[in-house]
Amino acid sequence: MSASEAPDGAGDDAPDDRAVETGATDGAGGAASPEGADLGTANLDTANLDVPNLDTGRMLAHYRLMWRIRAFEETAVAAQAEGLVLGAIHPSIGQEGVAAAVCANLRRDDLLLSTHRGHGHTLAKGAGAPEMMRELFGRAGGTCGGKGGSMHIADFGVGMLGANGVVGANIPIAVGAAQALKLQRAERIVVCIFGDGAINRGPFLEGLNWAAVFDLPVLFVCEDNGFSATTRTRGVTAGAGAAARAQSLGMPAEVLDGNDVVTLDAAAREAIALVRAGQGPRLIEARTYRLSGHTAVDPAAYRPAEEVAAQRAVCPIMRLGAALCMAGIAEAALAEAEAAARAEMAAALAGARAAPWPEPAAAYADVQDVGDPRLGAF
Amino acid sequence: MAGLRMSYLEAGRRALIEEMERDASVWALGEDLGRGGVFGQYRGLQEVFGPERIADTPISEACIMGAAVGAAMTGTRPVVEMRFSDFALCAVDELVNQAAKARYMFGGQMRVPLVVREPIGMWRSSAAQHSQSLEAWYVHIPGLVVVAPATPADALGLMKSAIRCDDPVVFMEHKNLWALEGAVPEGEHLVPLGRAEVARAGDAVTLVTWSAMRHVCLTAAESLAAEGIAAEVIDLRTLWPWDRDTVLASVARTGRLLVVQEAVQVAGFGAEIAATVAEALHGALKAPVRRLGAPRIPIAYAPPLEDRARVGAGDVAAAVRAMLAPGSIPA
Numbered sequence: 001m002s003a004s005e006a007p008d009g010a011g012d013d014a015p016d017d018r019a020v021e022t023g024a025t026d027g028a029g030g031a032a033s034p035e036g037a038d039l040g041t042a043n044l045d046t047a048n049l050d051v052p053n054l055d056t057g058r059m060l061a062h063y064r065l066m067w068r069i070r071a072f073e074e075t076a077v078a079a080q081a082e083g084l085v086l087g088a089i090h091p092s093i094g095q096e097g098v099a100a101a102v103c104a105n106l107r108r109d110d111l112l113l114s115t116h117r118g119h120g121h122t123l124a125k126g127a128g129a130p131e132m133m134r135e136l137f138g139r140a141g142g143t144c145g146g147k148g149g150s151m152h153i154a155d156f157g158v159g160m161l162g163a164n165g166v167v168g169a170n171i172p173i174a175v176g177a178a179q180a181l182k183l184q185r186a187e188r189i190v191v192c193i194f195g196d197g198a199i200n201r202g203p204f205l206e207g208l209n210w211a212a213v214f215d216l217p218v219l220f221v222c223e224d225n226g227f228s229a230t231t232r233t234r235g236v237t238a239g240a241g242a243a244a245r246a247q248s249l250g251m252p253a254e255v256l257d258g259n260d261v262v263t264l265d266a267a268a269r270e271a272i273a274l275v276r277a278g279q280g281p282r283l284i285e286a287r288t289y290r291l292s293g294h295t296a297v298d299p300a301a302y303r304p305a306e307e308v309a310a311q312r313a314v315c316p317i318m319r320l321g322a323a324l325c326m327a328g329i330a331e332a333a334l335a336e337a338e339a340a341a342r343a344e345m346a347a348a349l350a351g352a353r354a355a356p357w358p359e360p361a362a363a364y365a366d367v368q369d370v371g372d373p374r375l376g377a378f
Numbered sequence: 379m380a381g382l383r384m385s386y387l388e389a390g391r392r393a394l395i396e397e398m399e400r401d402a403s404v405w406a407l408g409e410d411l412g413r414g415g416v417f418g419q420y421r422g423l424q425e426v427f428g429p430e431r432i433a434d435t436p437i438s439e440a441c442i443m444g445a446a447v448g449a450a451m452t453g454t455r456p457v458v459e460m461r462f463s464d465f466a467l468c469a470v471d472e473l474v475n476q477a478a479k480a481r482y483m484f485g486g487q488m489r490v491p492l493v494v495r496e497p498i499g500m501w502r503s504s505a506a507q508h509s510q511s512l513e514a515w516y517v518h519i520p521g522l523v524v525v526a527p528a529t530p531a532d533a534l535g536l537m538k539s540a541i542r543c544d545d546p547v548v549f550m551e552h553k554n555l556w557a558l559e560g561a562v563p564e565g566e567h568l569v570p571l572g573r574a575e576v577a578r579a580g581d582a583v584t585l586v587t588w589s590a591m592r593h594v595c596l597t598a599a600e601s602l603a604a605e606g607i608a609a610e611v612i613d614l615r616t617l618w619p620w621d622r623d624t625v626l627a628s629v630a631r632t633g634r635l636l637v638v639q640e641a642v643q644v645a646g647f648g649a650e651i652a653a654t655v656a657e658a659l660h661g662a663l664k665a666p667v668r669r670l671g672a673p674r675i676p677i678a679y680a681p682p683l684e685d686r687a688r689v690g691a692g693d694v695a696a697a698v699r700a701m702l703a704p705g706s707i708p709a
Contacts, residue, residue: 111452144485154484161451162484166475172444173476179445180452183405183430206441213436366486368545370523370571371619 049323051262056327059320062104062261063334066096066317067341069120072129075345076119076136076150077296084353085136085296089150090117094259094291097316098223099124101264102191102284105272111159111177111190113170115223116151117290118163121193126158133348139355146358147366159188168198171207171220178216178281189217189275197228199242211281212249219268219275220246220283223258225290230302246283258286259316262323291315382564387556389530390495391419393537394457396566398427401455404541405431407442408459408495416461417497417556443469443494447476450492455541463496463550464507477546478521489544493537498526499590499640501553503684506676511589511641516548517618517650523547523571524617528592530560532615535569543571552590574621576628580608583634583698586625586651588614591638591689598694609698617647622654629655633664634701638694643671665701670694 073091080089092099095117103112103124114121123129127143135142136150143153154162161177164170174192181188198204199222211218222242226233239245246253256264264286271282289311293300300308312318321334364373384392398404405427406420412434414421424432435442439460446456460466466473477490500509516524523545527533533551540547577592578599585595592613599609610628614620629635635655637648652667672687 113448142485144483144487147485148483152483154487156451156484156487161448162480164476166471169444169471169476172441172472173448173451175441176445176448176450176456177452178448179433180449180454183403183449183454184452203440203444206436206438207444209436210438210441210445214433366482367520368481368523369489370543370545370547373520376619376622 049326051323054327056329059324062100063320064337065100065124067338069096069099069123071341071345072123073119075349080296086138087149088295090295091292092117092120094315095223095225095288096120097261098258098286098288101261102221102268105269109159110188111161113161113174113192114163115194116163116165122153122160125160127155127160129344129348130351133352134355137352139352140358141355168194168201168203171203174218175207175211175216178218179214182216191219193221193223196222196224196233200237208246208249212251215280217275218281219271222285224285224287227290229294241285243283243285251281251283253283255285258288259319261316261320382562383559384530384562386530386533386558387419389534389562390537393534397538397541404455406457407433407435409435409437409461415459439465439468440472443472446492447472447490450490451488456492458492458494460494460496462508463498463512464510466496474519478519490546491544493540493547493549495549497553498550499552499554500677503679505679509677513550513617514647517647526550526589526617527615528589528613531562532569534562535567538568539571554590572616572619572621574612574614574624577613578611580610581632582608583636584628584632585609585611585636585638587638591640594691595638595694597691601695602698626658629659630662633662635667636697637669638689639671641671642674643669644674646671668697668701670697
C-alpha cells in the first residue's frame with residue numbers, strides 16, 4: 001500500500017505491511033499488533049506468554065516500573081481534569097513497555113532524549129515522580145522549576161536531556177550529544193526516542209545520516225504508536241517505516257513488538273551493548289499502541305472503540321503480568337506492584353498540590369548571562 | 379598597540395585557532411571546513427586540529443545547528459559555520475526553539491555555549507538568497523547574544539569572547555569585509571560583548587551603526603568634516619545586548635541621532651535604537667531621530683538593481699545635512 005492509495009483511515013484492516021524482513025522479530029504471538037490491524041489475534045490467549053527461563057526478578061522490576069509510569073500518567077490526567085495540571089499533556093498510556101525495556105538498560109550517566117510524550121522515558125531514566133508532578137503543576141521544586149511543564153521536562157542529573165515540544169527536534173540534538181561523548185572519549189551512549197510521526201520530518205533523515213557518517217554511539221528508538229497526533233501514520237507515510245529508512249542508510253535496524261517487554265528488553269540490551277562497544281548507531285522500531293488520545297483531552301474519536309478495547313487487553317502491563325503469572329509469580333505480588341505505584345503517585349500528587357508557585361522573579365532568571373534581563377530594563 | 383595588520387577573515391581564523399589551542403572543548407562544524415570553508419576562514423585548520431575538531435558535515439543545516447545544541451549541552455563548545463546567514467534559516471527551529479530556550483525551559487540546569495557564524499550582507503551580485511542582513515530577527519529572541527564586528531580587531535576580539543561566552547552567540551560576519559585589512563593588537567586581544575566603540579568623535583550628530591555600515595558612516599563623516607560638520611560614529615559591535623549607555627550619552631551631547639543599517643529599514647534593529655533614544659531623550663533632541671536602511675525589497679542580482687537596496691556614504695551625508703538644516707523637517 002502506498003501513501004497515495006491510503007486516504008485517512010483506509011487500510012485499517014490490512015495486515016501489517018510495514019515489517020522489515022531483516023531483523024524483523026515481531027512475531028512473538030502477534031498479540032499487540034500495531035494499529036489494531038489484527039484484532040482477531042489481539043488477546044492474551046494467543047500471546048506468547050510462556051517464556052522459558054524468564055528472569056522473573058528483572059521482569060518484575062520492569063512490571064513495577066510500567067505501573068509507576070501508568071499510575072503517574074493516570075494521576076496527571078485526573079489532575080488536569082481538576083485544573084491542577086495546566087498545559088497540554090501527552091500521555092503514553094499503553095506504551096510503557098518501550099520506556100521500561102529501553103531505559104532500564106541504560107546507565108545513569110548515559111544520555112536520553114525524549115519527546116512531548118516523554119513522562120515514561122523520564123521516569124524510567126530515573127527522574128523523580130514528585131519533581132515531575134510539581135513540574136506538570138507549574139510549581140516551585142518542579143524538575144525545571146515550573147518553567148517547562150510536561151513538554152520540557154529534563155533532568156540532567158540522571159542524563160535526561162529533555163523532552164521536546166517540536167516533533168523530531170530531539171534527533172539532531174541527540175547526535176550532537178553523541179558527538180560530544182565521542183570527542184571526550186567517553187564510554188557513554190545516547191538513546192534518542194521519537195515517535196512514528198517524526199520520521200516524516202527532515203531532522204530524522206539528517207540526524208540518522210549524521211550518526212552513520214560520524215559513526216556515533218547513539219541508539220535511535222522509534223516508538224511507533226501508529227498515530228501522528230490524530231492521524232494514522234500509515235496514511236501519511238510512504239514506504240515501510242523507520243527501520244526500513246534506517247536500513248536504506250546502511251544502519252542496522254529491527255522491527256520489534258514494543259508491547260512484548262521480554263523480547264524488547266533483550267533486544268535493547270544487545271543493541272545498547274553494541275552501540276557502547278563502538279559498533280556505531282542502530283535503530284529499533286518498537287510497535288506499540290497509544291491507548292489514550294493525542295493529548296489528555298483528546299477523546300480520540302477517530303478510531304473504533306473496539307480497537308482500543310482489544311489493545312487495552314494486551315497492553316504491555318497486562319502481557320507481562322500474565323507472563324509473570326505463568327512463571328509462578330503470585331498474583332498478590334503483581335497487585336502489590338500496582339498498589340505501590342498508585343500510592344507513590346498519590347503522594348506525588350499531594351506534594352505537588354501543596355507546593356508553592358515559583359517566585360515571580362524566576363521569570364527573569366536563566367535567560368542568558370550576557371544581556372541578562374535582570375541587569376537592565378530590557 | 380603594536381603594528382600587527384591582518385585581514386578581517388584572518389582575524390576570525392586566528393581567534394578560532396587561539397581558542398582551540400587554549401580550550402580542548404572548542405571545536406568547529408560545518409560544510410566544507412576541511413577545505414577551508416567557503417570563504418577560507420578555516421584554511422589549514424583541519425591539518426592542525428584533525429577532522430574531529432574541524433568537522434566536515436553534510437549539507438544539513440538543521441542537523442549542524444541541532445547537533446551543536448546537543449554537543450553544547452554535553453560539555454563542549456561548538457563553533458557552527460552556517461556558510462551564509464540565509465542558509466541558517468534552514469536551522470531556525472534548532473537555534474530559536476532549542477538553543478535559545480533550553481537553559482530557560484529546563485530551569486537553568488545547563489547552558490548552551492555555542493557560537494553560530496552567519497555571514498551576512500551584500501557581496502558581489504549574490505542576489506536575494508545570499509545577501510541578507512537578518513540580525514534583527516535574532517535580537518528579537520530572548521536567550522541569544524548577537525554580534526556583528528566591522529573591523530579585523532573586533533572580529534578577533536569579539537570571536538574570542540563569543541567562544542568563551544556560556545550563551546548561544548549569533549556571530550554575523552560581513553562577507554564584503556573578508557579582505558579588509560586593519561591593525562590588530564599583539565598578544566591576547568579580547569573585546570567585551572555588549573560594548574560599543576566610538577569610531578569617530580564629533581559633536582553635531584550621532585551616527586549609530588554596525589557591521590559594514592561603520593565604514594560607510596566613516597566615509598560620510600569624513601566628507602561632512604570637510605563641510606565643518608563633526609559627526610560622531612558609534613559602532614555598536616554587539617547588537618544584543620546593545621550599549622545603550624554609550625549611545626544615550628552621545629545623543630545627549632549632540633542632540634541628533636541617525637541610525638544607519640544595511641538591513642531592510644522596516645522593523646530593523648535601528649527602529650529599537652530610534653525608539654529608545656526618543657523615549658529617553660525626547661526633551662534633549664534638536665531634530666527628530668532618523669533612520670537609514672534598505673527599502674523593503676529583496677536584493678537583486680544586477681548592480682543597478684542591487685544598488686537600490688544599498689545605503690551609500692552620500693545618502694548618509696545627505697541625511698545628516700537635512701537634519702542640520704535650520705528649521706527643516708527630515709523627509
